[in-house]
Amino acid sequence: MGSLHMLLVPLFCLMSTAFGKASVDDGMHAKMKGTIGLITDNNSRNGKEEIVAVKMAMEDFYHYSNQSFDLQIRDSHADSLQAALAARDLIDTQKVEAIIGPDTWKETTLVADICSQNVTPVLSLADATPDWSTLKWPYLVQISPNQFKQTKAVVAIVQSFEWYNVNIIYDDTDSSSTRMFSHLYSDLSVSGVHISNVLAIPPLGSSSLPQELEKLRNGFCRVFVVNLSVSLAINLFQTAKKLKMMEKGYVWIVTDPFTSLVHSLNSSTMSSMQGIVGVKSYFPEIGLQYEHFYSKFRKKFSSENPHELNNEPGIFAARAYDAAWTLALSMNQTTNKKDQTLLDKILLNNFTGLSGKIHFIDQKLDPSDIFQIINVMGKDYKEIGFWTNGLGFSNIIGQNSIFNSSMKELGQVLWPGRPWGTPRGWIPVLDKPLRIGVPVLATLKQSVSVIQDQTENTTTFQGFTIDIFRATMELLPYHLPYKFYPFNDTYDNLVKQVYLKNFDAVIDVSIISYRYQYAEFTQPYTDPGVVMVVPLRSKVDHRGWLFMKPFTKTMWVLILAMIIYNGFILWMLERRHSPEIRGSMLNQTGTMAWLALTPLVKLDGDKLHSNLSKMVMVVWLFVSLIITQTYTANLASMLTAERLEPTLDNIDQLRNSNIRVGYSSGSFLKHYVENVLQFHAENLRNYAELEEYAEAFRRKEIGAAFLEAPAAKVFLAKYCREFIQAGPLYKVGGFGFAFARGSPLIPDVNKALLHLVEIGKYGIQESFSKFSDAQDPLIEASAKHTYSE
Structure with a gap:
């Protein structure tokens, strides 16, 4: 008999149409099968939809089975204590056999506790039920699938448009929103997206929201991911519009539950949300079952809620209808009302409802895997397409779906301010140029040379690193003003200046792991590594x-x-x-x-x-x-021909012989040679220029020197008859540019730097040709161009 009910469920709409319009009380001659309770916020849009939907389900089930149920509705006023009192009244006074609702997890916790104590099933409409909840409350059943996978859809949208920094705005007054924030933060971080700022929205009516949004507006990041309730979201966007944060260059991505109620907002409210992109819960709005539900719901909703401008049903109505239908089916098959049979019957349901598949595993529905992508424009929203977990984006859902990894394939999106192009997702502070730190103590003068003229009070910067940086900036998709500043100290202190915000970026620095505590680096534009250089000697002594x-x-x-x-x-x-x-x-x-x-x-x-x-x-x-x-x-x-060989063959021979070694002044090499290669500090000598190394070798001050690969190539090209590389290449560093941690510039600079290498257009080809023997196109020459600041 149970399986027959499951097969006949899709036919109830046709039977209901044949019987015509009816209410719960129409079947006076029918014996009541029991009492069902509903707890919801009567003043909220989702609460109004749920009330109408549950009433419709009771009426339709009567026409389907000739069985009626007494429906008791209680208003929670969106308050957990009121919800708990309502549950106590329904169980003790009305003798309900099961309860539907409430919508929030905060209310559900108290209701589930009361229901479990009284052996009364509760079908929760909250979509963020934790895994441990059913162990604590055995009579709690989640009739609404959790929506946590929508965070992966948000990540897919962010990656589609190559945004590498986002701000997250969420409501921390509700635990379900806090869990959604945790999923958002984790999924975005794992995908390589940097979280620039996190804003927990204060309670409605707080005067601090404009100040908090003002701080976000003054930052670089212009991509905002919002997870808020309807009331808080409306207040947020109205405030953002006043602060001109709903204009060109901004990106707003909104999640459920707000997106599932966008259809109910008035035109005045919608005008402050133009251009937002939303991830919305999906349910199939097709078939005779939905058509019947849709037309009947609109009439009934308009009759009971004349002040609501929009009478279309949303996902909350569909879920409430399925919850009531599930409960009615289960109660209709149950004879013993106060044992566990009703809960067992509920968990055995397996049919396709309005909101999707109703099939319970561990007292929960399967998580949602499909979400709709919408775009607010004008007085309504546009359905752009769909995102399916594990498959990607598509224009339709069905057997003919074609999936893509990028949302760009779905078509044109209307962004805030109505631009046709995709927003960059961030805007640099343009009131002053970027401050770029340049090392004065550079060992490789072909790389960076800083010439300061005290008489004319000018500073000239030249070298292939200067040229590469300028060429990279020219390839950025936007104009970015900057200015060079000399820095006469060690490279470690140079990188620390970014952390201290004295510089926005520094150039010609080696990429070393311990420096990441102060800055983030672009990809290296030279070969990484450290080599050991030693003198040559003749194999023929006599x-x-x-x-x-x-x-x-x-x-x-x-x-x-x-x-x-x-x-x-x-x-x-x-x-x-x-x-x-x-x-x-x-x-x-x-x-x-x-x-x-x-x-x-x-x-x-x-x-x-x-x-x-x-x-x-x-x-x-x-x-x-x-x-x-x-x-x-x-x-x-x-x-x-003279036969030559290195004076030392390997680093162990050098270390055991206690010979003094040289390294570059102010570089990371002192730390590397002393702590990693384990040479005694008393055997270390530092030198500022390559010529000083050659003189030190000739005077027998040192027996070996450790140089970074670019400097070693230039040194050996110049002194190829006197010195040679010995031992292996130690994979360390490489020259790169350092920016502040979390800087939105890094992805664009990396992309431009890669493009620079791929097209071979450095803009300084004449400079590189001079040192062609160095074997690396990016370090082959000193630049002929000079720049004065």
């Missing part, structure tokens, strides 16, 4: 013995052994055929040596008698030819 160098000691020993062996073999084979070989031991030894050495000085030799001797001689002649030719080639190479 030129008087140069003739011995073509072969190693092992090779000489091997040749001598071969000579003795071949001489002995020839002596053994020829002594029987040649009387002159016989004689004293000294004579025979000399003859044996002469037979072996003959092929090294002449290839014919004397006539041999034994055929075996001739075979040995052929082999020995071939080996002798190879030895003599190899020796001649190696000796000629040594006489014509």
Whole structure:
């Protein structure tokens, strides 16, 4: 019988139409099946929709099953204590078998506690029921699916338009809103979106809202994600319009529950919300079931609420209707009213209602996976498309849906101020140029050179880093004024100036992990790494013995052994055929040596008698030819080209030898060499310019130097005959630009810097060509251009 009810549910609308218009009390002859309670805020729009929808459900169920129910409605006045008193009255006085509502989690907690104590199921319309709630209150059933996945839709919208910074505005007076804020913050942060500011809206009527919005307006970020109740949202947008924050350049993204009630707002209120984008709960507004509900609801709602301008049903009406229908079906199948049978029957429901699938798992409906994207324009809103969890954006919902990862594919959006283009999402403070710090102590003068003229009181900045920064700024999609300022201190202190807000950004700094506590960095525009440079030395120390160098000691020993062996073999084979070989031991030894050495000085030799001797001689002649030719080639190479090698092979050899090493003044290398590479501080020497390293090597002050990869390439290109790189490349840093933490400029600067590399248009090609031997197009030259500030 239960499964039959489930199959016949979609047909109730046709049966209801056949019976005509009816009320709960029309069936006087029918026996009452029980009493149902409804707790809601009678003065709110969602409360008015729920009251009408529940009454309609009772009427339709009577026409469907010829069973009627007594409906008792109580007003919570949006107050949790009033909701609790209403629940107590419904249970003790009206003897209700189940309660529908309330809408907020704050009210639901008290009602659920009373209902569980009295073994009375409560079907909560609050959409943010925690996982632990049903364990604490076993008679609590969530008939409204939670909407937390809408935060992922918000993230998808933000990423579609490449906004990397947002402000969050939420209501912290309600725990469900606080949980929604937690989901928003987490999902945005995980996706790489920086939360610039968070504003908890004070209670309605507070005079601090304009001041709080004024602070947000003075910041960089112009993207606002709003999660508020209807009353607070209306107050927010009206205040924002007065502060001119609903104009061009601003972005407002709004979430449920506000978006599901936009249709009920009057034109005056809507005028302060032009251009906002909303994530709205979705339910299929199609089919005979909905058409019947829609037409009947509008008539009944207008009759009971004549002062409401809009009589269209929303998601709250659909959910309340489904809740009442679920309860009526369950009560109709229950005979024992005060045991757990009613709760069991409720949880066994499985049908498609107005709001979607009604199927409970752990006393909750499945979370919503589909949301509608709307755009407020004029006196109403435009339905832009849909977002489906795990699939993305689409224009329609159905089998023919085509999904995209970007909302841009849905079509044109009307933004605040009616611009056709997409807002940047942030606006820099343009009352004064950005202050850019430039290091004076730069070791690589080709990178940055600061020339200060005291007589004319001018400062000139030049170098390829200056050129790269200017070229990057020119590729930004907007004009960004800036001014260079010299800084004569260490690089660590230079980066700290961003944190202290003395500079808006600094350039030509190495990207090191510990510096992230003070600033954020762009991607590096040079090869990252630190290399060890050591002097070269000749492999030939004594030129008087140069003739011995073509072969190693092992090779000489091997040749001598071969000579003795071949001489002995020839002596053994020829002594029987040649009387002159016989004689004293000294004579025979000399003859044996002469037979072996003959092929090294002449290839014919004397006539041999034994055929075996001739075979040995052929082999020995071939080996002798190879030895003599190899020796001649190696000796000629040594006489014509100098053979060089590094004085040290690896860092362990350097560390164990206790040799002093050099590093750049004011750079991170002192910290790196001392703490990471573990050299003693007394063995460290610092130098300001590359030329000082060369002089220090020549004076034997240092035996090695650690340089960043760009500086090492330039140094070795200039002193390639004296010094060489030894050991591995230590992957550290790389030159980049540093901005304040959370700066909205970083994504755009990174994009421009990448574009600069990809198109090869540095605007300074002549400068780079000079140092082409450096092997890196971004550090190949010092700039010919100079700039004065």
